[in-house]
Amino acid sequence: MTRLHRLGDLQLAILRVLWKQGEATAAEVQADLAGDRDLALSTISTMLKRLGEQGIVSHRAEGRQFIYRAKVGEQQVRATMVRDLVSRLFRGxxxxxxxxxxxxxxxxxxxxxxxxxxxxxxxxxxxxxxxxx
Amino acid sequence: MTRLHRLGDLQLAILRVLWKQGEATAAEVQADLAGDRDLALSTISTMLKRLGEQGIVSHRAEGRQFIYRAKVGEQQVRATMVRDLVSRLFRGxxxxxxxxxxxxxxxxxxxxxxxxxxxxxxxxxxxxxxxxx
DNA sequence: GAATTTCTTCTACCACTGTAGGACTACAGC
DNA sequence: GCTGTAGTCCTACAGTGGTAGAAGAAATTC
Incomplete structure (x- = not known):
């Protein structure tokens, strides 16, 4: 969970869904994002997998599918990213x-x-x- | 100058030097950064060139060397980056x-x-x- | 004018995000 | 048991930042 401070747009969008829904499958995330971003399921899956590798989300298997859950809270991400910005632009x-x-x-x-x-x-x-x- | 809102660490560090000094050569930027970051001259030069391609800095030739100058102000960068963060994390x-x-x-x-x-x-x-x- | 020094540019590599097609796998139904 | 189907994983590619060695160019110095 080293690089919490510089999350990309899609990563944040996915986290927002997980925060809102508690937990969700890749397909559910895709559905929730549809409209703003119409993305292939594999796009979501890939990113969820990467977020998992970075320790930012976790998942448990439910039958054939994975149910994902954010391992970091919205406050934590906000705090980390804001602190990063403040240190980069306002000398802390x-x-x-x-x-x-x-x-x-x-x-x-x-x-x-x-x-x-x-x-x-x-x-x-x-x-x-x-x-x- | 499309991607002002997501400048990297080195890019910001270089801009900070240019803001402070008004204008500077690659070697001067390198010297100013030395201590925090000991980087090869080519690293600085490459980044200055890329920043130039993105319209973020400009340069004029003085004899054999280039003298760089920021085309964006610190306030502008702050405003842009802060606005980006606010829109990403705080719904604007x-x-x-x-x-x-x-x-x-x-x-x-x-x-x-x-x-x-x-x-x-x-x-x-x-x-x-x-x-x- | 040749050699040295001093710059810039080229090329390259790694890491990461965004994106997705296709391969693989396992369950479900017939 | 075979076949769809639904889901994950692999692979890939473009773009960008960070980093720098090596090549190329131009001025300075003998």
């Missing part, structure tokens, strides 16, 4: 990424306010203390 | 990325506050209006 400074988002007009300052509020509510359900300071 | 919702950063403990809520302040200062130097709404 996550706040610089947020700053960029605001300056680039991707988020509004007011949204920061909302988020701060929302997080505080989660962290301190009854007006308690923070873990630092 | 940049605020969700910020939310993720806070929940993952990568930025503190207090930092959001600072950023909001900082941005307000930049946008409205003397308490003026915003450009939207």
């Amino acid at each position: 400074d996550s706040a610089a990424l947020v700053s960029h988002l605001v300056e680039a007009g991707e988020v509004e300052p007011s949204e920061l306010e909302d988020l701060r509020e929302q997080v505080r509510r989660v962290r301190s359900p009854r007006g308690g203390r923070h873990e630092n300071e | 919702d940049s605020a969700a990325l910020v939310s993720h950063l806070v929940e993952a403990g990568e930025v503190e809520p207090s930092e959001l506050e600072d950023l909001r302040e900082q941005v307000r200062r930049v946008r409205s130097p003397r308490g003026g209006r915003h450009e939207n709404e």
Whole structure:
């Protein structure tokens, strides 16, 4: 599971299906992806197999077919990929990424306010203390 | 310049040098990178040539050697790559990325506050209006 | 002008993603 | 038991990044 930080489009698309469905066969993944991407079954199978070799998905046999399941969670992938991006583009400074988002007009300052509020509510359900300071 | 959104490590490292120095020869890039990455000159040259083919850098001849210059700015690359990540991992919702950063403990809520302040200062130097709404 | 130095370009190789056709295999039905 | 059928695996190819040796070209130096 070494290269979690640079997953391709198809790999992510497949993982998204597995996250959504819990587990799925290659054919089910193919069906779920159909529309956006009409891919041959062998394309999906090949990628699932490769993801398995990389430890990113696992599978169990059910009769003749394999049922796949993601071994990594969506949060984990997000965390890993975001951290990679931050280290590559913002010298590891996550706040610089947020700053960029605001300056680039991707988020509004007011949204920061909302988020701060929302997080505080989660962290301190009854007006308690923070873990630092 | 179609594939700005997925630049490799070396490509970014080279661009960083060009951004810092304005322009540079392959040997200068190599020298600047030495320490972190000790690469053959031909490695740098090859990548600079490829970046040129992709329209990401340009060069002019100065006597026998080429002097390279980035054709894309750091902000542009950041914007493109961040947008790509957001679309791949957060369904295009940049605020969700910020939310993720806070929940993952990568930025503190207090930092959001600072950023909001900082941005307000930049946008409205003397308490003026915003450009939207 | 020949030799040396200094660049660039060519060629090559490995790894990985995306993609898929075809081979192989095993179960299901007749 | 044979034959479809449904599923996996093998093989392959193009594209791209990372890496670099070797070849080719041009300027500098004797």
